[in-house]
Amino acid sequence: MLKRMIVKNLTVFQESDLVFSAGLNVIIGENGCGKSHVLKAAYSLIAASAEEGRKPGAGDPTKTAMQKTYAEKLVNVFRPEALGRLARRKQGRERCELSLEFDESKLDFAIGFATSSKSEVQVDFLSCAWQPKAPVFLPTRELLTLYPGFVSIYDNHYLEFDETYRDTCILLGAPALKGPREKKAADLLKPLEDAMGGKVILDTNGRFYLSLVGQGKMEMPLVAEGLRKLAMVVRLIATGSLLDKGYLFWDEPETNLNPKLIKLVARVILHLCNSGIQVFIASHSLFLLRELEVLSQENAFKRIPQRYFSLVAGENGVEVEQGSSIDELRTLVLLDEDLDQSERFMSSGGRHE
Numbered sequence: 001m002l003k004r005m006i007v008k009n010l011t012v013f014q015e016s017d018l019v020f021s022a023g024l025n026v027i028i029g030e031n032g033c034g035k036s037h038v039l040k041a042a043y044s045l046i047a048a049s050a051e052e053g054r055k056p057g058a059g060d061p062t063k064t065a066m067q068k069t070y071a072e073k074l075v076n077v078f079r080p081e082a083l084g085r086l087a088r089r090k091q092g093r094e095r096c097e098l099s100l101e102f103d104e105s106k107l108d109f110a111i112g113f114a115t116s117s118k119s120e121v122q123v124d125f126l127s128c129a130w131q132p133k134a135p136v137f138l139p140t141r142e143l144l145t146l147y148p149g150f151v152s153i154y155d156n157h158y159l160e161f162d163e164t165y166r167d168t169c170i171l172l173g174a175p176a177l178k179g180p181r182e183k184k185a186a187d188l189l190k191p192l193e194d195a196m197g198g199k200v201i202l203d204t205n206g207r208f209y210l211s212l213v214g215q216g217k218m219e220m221p222l223v224a225e226g227l228r229k230l231a232m233v234v235r236l237i238a239t240g241s242l243l244d245k246g247y248l249f250w251d252e253p254e255t256n257l258n259p260k261l262i263k264l265v266a267r268v269i270l271h272l273c274n275s276g277i278q279v280f281i282a283s284h285s286l287f288l289l290r291e292l293e294v295l296s297q298e299n300a301f302k303r304i305p306q307r308y309f310s311l312v313a314g315e316n317g318v319e320v321e322q323g324s325s326i327d328e329l330r331t332l333v334l335l336d337e338d339l340d341q342s343e344r345f346m347s348s349g350g351r352h353e
Contacts, residue, residue: 001103001278002117002247008112009088011037014317018246021305021324022103023273027060028329029283029311030290035282038309039137040077040164042280045111046101046135047167048073051237053130061130063123070111071121077165084117087163088317099125107131124131135247136171136236137164141253142228143221144200144208144235147172155234172232173202174239181244185237186241188271189199192234195264200238208235226257244276254285270301293326 001022008015023272026034048069052058063089064350071083080086097109112126139162147169154166175187193199198212209217210231217232220228237299238243254262266288273279283289295301310321310329323329 002046002100003103004101005038005042005097006097006099007038007041010098011086011088011096012089012095012313012318013037013320014240016318016320018309018322019307019350020278021307022278023277023334024269025280025309026286026289026292027309027311028319029282030284030313031093033311033313035311035347036251036283037078038160039251039280041074041098041247043135043137043164043247044077045070045098045109046131047077047137048101048133049107049109050134053132054134057274061127063126064294066109066111066123067120070123071113071119073115073163074121075119079162080159082114082118083113083121086309087113087117088117088209097124102295114179131173133186133246134171134241136168136241136249138169138229138232138250139164140252140255142232143168143172144228144231148206148278149209157169169234171239171241172208172235173294174241176238177240177243181240182319184275185243185287188237188243188268188275189234192230192268194239195261196227196230198236200234202235219319226261229253229255229257230261230265230344232264237351242272242277246277248279249274249276250279250281252283252285253281254283254288258285262288263291266295270295270304273304274301289326 003021004020005018007013013225015290018038027038029035052069074086074321075083078086088094095112095114097110099113101108106128108125109123109127111121111123113121141229143165146165150169151166154161196210198210201209201211201217203209208220210220210223223231233242253265257265269279269281269292293295294303296306306324307322308326308329311318312321321329
């Protein structure tokens with residue numbers, strides 16, 4: 001599990017020390033405050049190690065190898081013109097530093113790079129082992145309709161998509177689980193499949209379909225976008241990518257979902273935490289935030305450790321406020337905006353006669 005990430009001079013951040021829980025981690029803030037950047041930075045560095053460790057004949061990590069590996073992944077995920085563009089520039093030539101600490105200290109590492117850096121980072125502290133499991137990143141849009149042939153096209157042509165799209169498509173195309181783990185996945189899948197009215201299948205033609213009971217297959221482009229986002233989660237559970245000891249980074253899970261589906265997604269997120277997945281979500285939905293808070297009072301979810309992070313723009317960059325509950329956050333922009341809207345609604349006389 002990721003315990004801590006120290007960020008210095010990354011994009012909009014001057015210096016922040018984020019302490020994570022082993023269960024649910026919720027990052028809140030307005031657009032432009034760096035919510036996605038926190039997710040992408042942690043994902044990039046964990047994924048870089050997992051990918052390098054899976055290569056045939058991979059030995060122990062070395063500084064020489066990881067200087068380029070970390071840099072390439074950061075560039076491919078963030079898509080700046082050069083690595084140094086990720087370093088904050090407000091005071092001139094700044095050095096960006098990223099440090100990650102885990103439950104297993106052998107996985108800890110720290111890197112840095114300057115505004116002039118192009119293709120390599122400096123490894124300040126080297127991990128002694130590879131990340132054992134690839135993390136999952138879910139972007140704001142669904143990927144099932146993009147899936148057919150996407151990885152092949154991405155690998156052979158330049159596309160204006162960051163590499164999280166490619167990574168997730170590879171995981172979506174993995175074979176479904178068989179044996180004892182299939183039963184565990186089935187328990188998580190049932191409420192999701194009930195909500196969608198069918199099962200997600202990958203046909204031999206390389207396309208995803210929603211198999212509806214008594215109605216046959218429906219092409220994914222014909223399925224409502226909110227359900228397609230849910231279908232991605234279903235598929236990743238079915239393949240085992242979201243089952244046991246892993247990381248899920250989910251950018252704005254509420255996008256294009258109606259309140260009924262947001263409630264279901266909140267429940268699924270907590271079920272994933274219970275199954276051993278460390279979940280990180282970035283959101284500006286007060287509805288999702290409240291739903292997670294309500295569900296956390298249920299006996300099934302009471303023991304899930306949680307951390308909340310509020311990102312607010314300040315004079316010296318984005319400031320991070322954090323706590324183990326929503327109540328511990330003094331600055332909650334989402335709540336401020338919601339209350340402001342209520343006051344404006346009341347002052348306008350509410351509903352017109």
